[in-house]
Amino acid sequence: xxxxxxxxxKNLERVLGDSLSEPEFSRFLSVFVPKSFDRxxxxxxxxxxxxxxxxxxxxxxxxxYVNEEGEKHAIQFALEGYWITDHYSFFSGRPGLYTIETLExxxxxxxxxxxxxxxxxxxxxxxxFFRILIQNAFTALQYRLAKTNAEEAESxxxxxxxSYPAFVQRIPQYLIASYLGIxxxxxxxxxxxxxxxxxx
Amino acid sequence: xxxxxxxxxKNLERVLGDSLSEPEFSRFLSVFVPKSFDRxxxxxxxxxxxxxxxxxxxxxxxxxYVNEEGEKHAIQFALEGYWITDHYSFFSGRPGLYTIETLExxxxxxxxxxxxxxxxxxxxxxxxFFRILIQNAFTALQYRLAKTNAEEAESxxxxxxxSYPAFVQRIPQYLIASYLGIxxxxxxxxxxxxxxxxxx
DNA sequence: TTCCGATCTTCACCTATGTGAATGAACCCG
DNA sequence: CGGGTTCATTCACATAGGTGAAGATCGGAA
Numbered sequence: 313x314x315x316x317x318x319x320x321x322k323n324l325e326r327v328l329g330d331s332l333s334e335p336e337f338s339r340f341l342s343v344f345v346p347k348s349f350d351r352x353x354x355x356x357x358x359x360x361x362x363x364x365x366x367x368x369x370x371x372x373x374x375x376x377y378v379n380e381e382g383e384k385h386a387i388q389f390a391l392e393g394y395w396i397t398d399h400y401s402f403f404s405g406r407p408g409l410y411t412i413e414t415l416e417x418x419x420x421x422x423x424x425x426x427x428x429x430x431x432x433x434x435x436x437x438x439x440x441f442f443r444i445l446i447q448n449a450f451t452a453l454q455y456r457l458a459k460t461n462a463e464e465a466e467s468x469x470x471x472x473x474x475s476y477p478a479f480v481q482r483i484p485q486y487l488i489a490s491y492l493g494i495x496x497x498x499x500x501x502x503x504x505x506x507x508x509x510x511x512x
Numbered sequence: 513x514x515x516x517x518x519x520x521x522k523n524l525e526r527v528l529g530d531s532l533s534e535p536e537f538s539r540f541l542s543v544f545v546p547k548s549f550d551r552x553x554x555x556x557x558x559x560x561x562x563x564x565x566x567x568x569x570x571x572x573x574x575x576x577y578v579n580e581e582g583e584k585h586a587i588q589f590a591l592e593g594y595w596i597t598d599h600y601s602f603f604s605g606r607p608g609l610y611t612i613e614t615l616e617x618x619x620x621x622x623x624x625x626x627x628x629x630x631x632x633x634x635x636x637x638x639x640x641f642f643r644i645l646i647q648n649a650f651t652a653l654q655y656r657l658a659k660t661n662a663e664e665a666e667s668x669x670x671x672x673x674x675s676y677p678a679f680v681q682r683i684p685q686y687l688i689a690s691y692l693g694i695x696x697x698x699x700x701x702x703x704x705x706x707x708x709x710x711x712x
Numbered sequence: 713t714t715c716c717g718a719t720c721t722t723c724a725c726c727t728a729t730g731t732g733a734a735t736g737a738a739c740c741c742g
Numbered sequence: 743c744g745g746g747t748t749c750a751t752t753c754a755c756a757t758a759g760g761t762g763a764a765g766a767t768c769g770g771a772a
Binding site: 684685686696697699700701703704 | 748749750751752753
């Protein structure tokens with residue numbers, strides 16, 4: 313089990329290739345703090361500043377927006393190997409818009425704003441990594457929004473289930489429903505209709 | 513009229529501050545190609561690779577997704593001082609998902625992928641700029657998606673009109689409707705209801 | 713094992729938004 | 743000018759998805 317087997321190393325390697333030296337990665341890793349949480353813990357809460365970016369090593373978490381009716385609307389799901397934070401709050405320092413909650417017991421690595429910005433300032437390579445990371449996230453989010461506005465709930469669910477089968481297994485359906493912009497009862501109805509279509 | 517009055521300089525300055533020297537900016541500017549378009553020109557088209565990132569100097573443009581029914585769904589509007597591209601296609605080199613069309617006659621600057629990537633590789637400062645740029649775009653997009661899923665059409669329109677009054681002036685309503693995820697007739701109805709509320 | 717809270721399903725009914733068509737206003741471009 | 747195209751508005755009606763309530767299921771805590 314070397315440094316290069318680290319889940320975080322593999323994550324960086326996917327963008328930086330093998331130009332990432334072990335000592336450099338070691339420096340990168342050293343500014344992250346490891347921590348574990350039970351399920352149903354809040355990593356950050358709407359209204360409070362979100363002080364960390366989290367990298368999930370095991371377990372799962374979810375960020376969500378709560379509207380005036382108190383309904384949770386999932387923004388992002390994170391399994392092992394995923395990054396998650398309240399970008400708005402983390403980068404602006406302002407009170408958070410979203411809440412991040414663990415869905416399963418979680419092991420993670422966290423980095424605060426100062427360390428994040430010094431990593432980026434001290435190393436062009438790390439800044440490049442985070443540029444690509446957020447660029448990919450942006451691309452995926454834009455596609456999701458296009459589909460949300462252009463397609464019906466049923467086809468959004470079908471595409472979601474096909475693209476993220478692991479989420480369907482591990483994330484409660486009422487959160488998946490909110491991620492798709494519908495109510496749990498509607499998702500239930502859609503799944504019933506679909507099972508009828510698959511076994512006619 | 514010096515270099516520092518350039519709309520693009522001001523755009524960079526907002527992120528980089530005055531650490532951006534004139535010679536550095538000059539080098540940045542030199543890899544952009546200026547071009548003008550009439551209204552209703554396609555800068556890039558669904559199915560073709562999007563070869564450029566565009567920076568609008570004057571006029572307006574819109575990127576949109578076309579679903580199977582042939583309906584246009586606005587992704588982004590761009591006025592002077594805005595950046596626009598098909599991120600997916602530009603960065604992956606794959607056939608585009610979106611179409612970008614000018615809404616008014618446009619003057620713009622365009623940069624291709626090779627020049628974009630060499631700028632980022634040759635200068636930590638420029639890579640930093642684009643990291644922040646996309647990070648801000650991501651943050652705004654995430655908020656928009658949260659609102660799309662959590663709020664009704666009327667309040668989405670009210671917030672949109674308040675946040676982007678210039679868009680309401682210059683962008684056709686059927687595109688604003690599609691941006692909000694509704695039909696033009698529904699936006700028309702919403703505006704009628706709102707005018708009733710404002711003048712009771 | 714039993715109980716309790718959390719989640720999922722189903723149903724009957726409701727409403728926000730979609731649909732299709734008709735009309736009129738605005739605006740190019742000849 | 744003038745006629746065609748594009749866009750906004752309105753209306754009557756249709757429907758996808760929401761609502762509220764009632765059970766059904768299931769897993770964890772005692």
